[in-house]
Amino acid sequence: MGLDDLDRRFQFLRKRQPQRWIALLGLIGTAILSALLWQRLQPAQIVISTQPEIVIPSSQNEPIQPIPLQVALDTNKVQLGEKLFADTRLSIDNQVSCLSCHRLDLGGADRQSRSIGATGVQMQVNTPTVFNVAHNFRFSWNGRFETLEAQIEGLDQNVMGISWEQAIAKLQQAPDYVQLFNVIYADGITLPNVIDAIAVYERSLDTPNSRFDQFLRGDYTALTVEEREGYRLFKSYGCVSCHQGVNVGGNLFQKFGVIGNYFADCGNITAADYGRYNVTGSENDRYVFRVPSLRNVAIAPPYFHDGTAQTLEQAIAVMAKYQLGRPLPQAHVRRIAQFLNTLTGEPSRSAS
Known part of the structure; x- marks a missing residue:
């Protein structure tokens, strides 16, 4: 052809x-x-990554917000409040101070199921951390105090075994306190001034710049792949519906045992287990508590108002059972615990 x-x-x-x-x-x-x-x-080398895609969250779109890096407080009041916070003269037997139960080296608590107050009296509930307390919307497990000042005033008689009148009389006999109060407050040593100084000090006990806060601010290297996965599970399982905001909790009430009867299973129910019912008298508030903050939770065991959970993994499993109504795979419990470890911040006080 x-x-x-x-x-x-x-x-x-x-x-x-x-x-x-x-x-x-x-x-x-x-x-x-x-x-x-x-x-x-052909001449180029092709590399295939086995790592999941890194997504840098915007803190504005996340249910958890970072703790402010600085807070403006009166330096003199912070220092005076710190002195009062550690002073055993505010107890009836001169043996116990606020610092006894809220140890700054133990996550702002004392790692006891029940703290021991003045004259050896055992407290009815587990001591919550004092760190980041300024970000709570109510105070104490049952939320009976609406302000930090009200809590300080209300707890002295119960924990310290002394009336405020007696405590103020002790302070007025101490020349160092007389001088300090006269410098800061025009009317010297009074109950409102003592409470104010302690409250200002407690507001200084923020723990900013946790690794998770760094992650929220855009440093995606602050968390490992496993920790990021733990956060994803924390959100997907619904834990974040109660534990969110700046304090990862502390901003709402919730029933302990939404699904399942925690107290019936535990037995030995005490009046303290009734929670907010002891404040309102409403049957709807029985077993209702202020949701605790999860900030620094990894360094402040045991957990819950009754201090029965000794480890993070145990606490997560109990929450899954009674709040979510489902068991979690052990691998997921472990990942969530790894995420919670990233919430440990750096004790820091900024004053002006």
């Missing part, structure tokens, strides 16, 4: 089957381009 014959056949096919001819040209063109691209890529 000569060239003229091939040309005539080519022209014949083009006239008789134009669509097939176009498709054939397209395939030929694609093959040529693929071959050229393959040749260009």
